[in-house]
Amino acid sequence: MGLMRLCFTFLLASIYFFGNIVFAQNIEIKGKVVEETTKQSLAYATVALVDSTTQETITGVITAEDGTFKIETTYDQFHVQISFMGFVSKTITNFDRSRRKIDLGIISLKEDTEQLDAVLVEAEVSSSQFKLDKRVFNIGKDLSSTGASALEVLNNVPSVNVDIEGAISLRGSSGVQVLINGKPSILTDDGGALGSITADMIDRIEVITNPSAKYDAEGTSGIINIVIKKDERKGLNGAFSLNTGIPDNNSFGLSLNRRSEKFNLFTQLGLGRRVYPRESENINEDLDTGTSILSVGDDFRIEKFYNITLGTDYYINANNVITLSGNFAYEIEDQPSDINFRALDADDNLTSEWNRSENTEATNPKWQYELVYKRDFEDHEDHDLLLSATGNSFGKDLTSLFQDTTISGTDRDNTQNTRTDYSDNTYTFKLDYTKPFSEVWTMETGAQYVINDIGNDFEVQNLVNGVFETDQGLTNNFEFDQKVLGAYLIGGYEYENWGLKVGLRLEQTDLTTVLVTTNESNKQNYTNLFPSVHTSYKISDAVSLQAGYSARINRPGMRELNPFFNIRNNFNIRQGNPALMPEFTDSYELTSIFDIGKTSLNFGVFHRYTTDVIERISVFENNVNISMPENIGTNSTLGAEFNTKYSPAKWLTFNFDFNYNQFNRKGTFESTVFDFNGNQWSSKLMAKFKLPAEIDLEAVGNHRSKVKTVQGVRSANTFLDIGVRKKILKDKGVINLSIRDVFKSRFFENFITQGNSEAYSWSRRGRFIAIGFSYGFGKGEAMEYSGGKRR
The missing domain is CATH 2.60.40.10 (Immunoglobulins)
Structure with missing residues (x-):
């Protein structure tokens, strides 16, 4: 303290x-x-x-x-x-x-x-802007993001971290709600699916560490809203890009926009092929017997992808606009893996060795469609009404063949098939209304209804006497049906240098999960109130102060509730818990903002108190590590955050981000006490150089500290990304080179100790090199589009 x-x-x-x-x-x-x-x-x-x-x-x-x-x-x-x-x-x-x-x-x-007529490449440098209840990160053409996805872009945003598996955290905490254009999206339910949004498609990212009652209460550590570009310049605008890289990374992207007096038509196309390799190592050890299981190997995700977005704005008149848009993506996946297993006795003698190979094929169709109506009233510039209806659909048809082949020792020969038929449909209906009563008083109100309908039909078959037989113990159809109805009311006061927003949100949740084969069901129905208070005071042109409070919820999703699991590594199994309850968090923060000459800096402190914390607990049996999420006690976090931007010269700019928090965990699970204190910190340093001959260079360094977890320790990590850009063809064209994880030092390493067992896991994606060419035509700008997906 x-x-x-x-x-x-x-x-x-x-x-x-x-x-x-x-x-x-x-x-x-x-x-x-x-x-x-x-x-x-x-x-x-x-x-x-x-x-x-x-x-x-x-x-x-x-x-x-x-x-x-x-x-x-x-x-x-x-x-x-x-x-x-x-x-x-x-x-x-x-x-x-x-x-x-x-x-x-x-x-x-x-x-x-x-x-x-002379097309320019603008917005070269990303910048941050503070508002009353959020921070806006306007996306420039950051060089290290060439050919990158939304996940890499997020990793450059202050306070946000993304690990190599696509898990997103905010100020060191998970439980982040990610939105697309202010609404839930099928792309945000699966972290890897965010890879279908590429850097060039993003206009800005809004980081809301303490959301007001206007926003969905989901996400205990805050909200990240990704706002997609929509060019509205008159005439025909367009750009295309070609990218190639190592590992195999080839893509083509095209963006077109046409604006007239009444219509704004826009489209984006992308297609290509990508390969994502991963090295991994796992060790499970029984401390009582001294026996252990070691596995080392490689797996790949090979993807072909096709993506198209179509949309139009229709300007009924100066005050009324209707927008209709749709997106379709189709992915073909091949996921081969080759893992070598070794079983050792107490004296480290090899008792058996075998190889487990996997051949997985999948097709993933995705749909998203949206209808939006906006009305601007003439009596006041901030008086408006917004109505929207959004539908998202994601499907996965996946089959896998696993073969265990004995190399020496105990016979481990085995063959298994799995089949997954997965469908996820989400529908969101939203109304927002803002009414200023005077220059200082404003009211905001609205409602939202979200329907989640998910099904996961999973089957495991074992090869017995040359015939595949269904394993009833590992097979079931899990159905997830959740409906959330929310309504909010906010009063705002803003006069001269001081502003205040006070709001209250009500949400009613109706959740039903069913294991169809065994007819096991779980129903949860609850109603909660979520208050929020935000205030800001401008001391001078150079100094501002912000403070806020909000109450949040983190509802467990399908993957956390579904008890059935894949069998990719049958010695390290992850499964869900249908009885899991949501987390609740009270969040407080105080931030100061300074703008002094060539330097802008922000310093803040924050506190979060979470009840019914969801943690994955590992249980070991016969050297098999089974992890399942459980509600375990409370977590109190106190942290500090510092961001600054400094330009000592026209050719040099530094951006620095530092986040520290210390936490106190209290909880008991099945007579085991999980009380402990810990801390963690992360930092980013971005340096941008403008070199002669219109060459730009960018380097981004990241460090994440070691952190204690409920059952072990997660290791520290330091890595570097760099990028180089050269403008050509009178600035209409751009050549980019980016190298992500230059020293192949970005990895995930975790140690778990539970009772008389220990587990070690390590994985690494490796270095990614991409080179791209972009060209803008008409009134367009050269873009950096990869069209694909990064997991």
């Missing part, structure tokens, strides 16, 4: 020190930026205040999604500059600077045809 008191004292001292930088009276300037021809809002336009004498920039912001902006200053000699790529910049000098509040009204920007 001494370190946390020191961090909190430093935070308060920093606020006091920097808060005294400026005490002059603030002037507030606001307005709305629109496109001159269509009168549509221009999101992410740059609004800068410029010193009237020196012409130097005083401060600046980017416009919100509805084109609005609000900016404050203590200067009294300035003018306003508004700019946006592809449009003629506008400077406003005619307004009353003696007023504390200046409303510039509607500001129209005209298209710059000369600039559009």
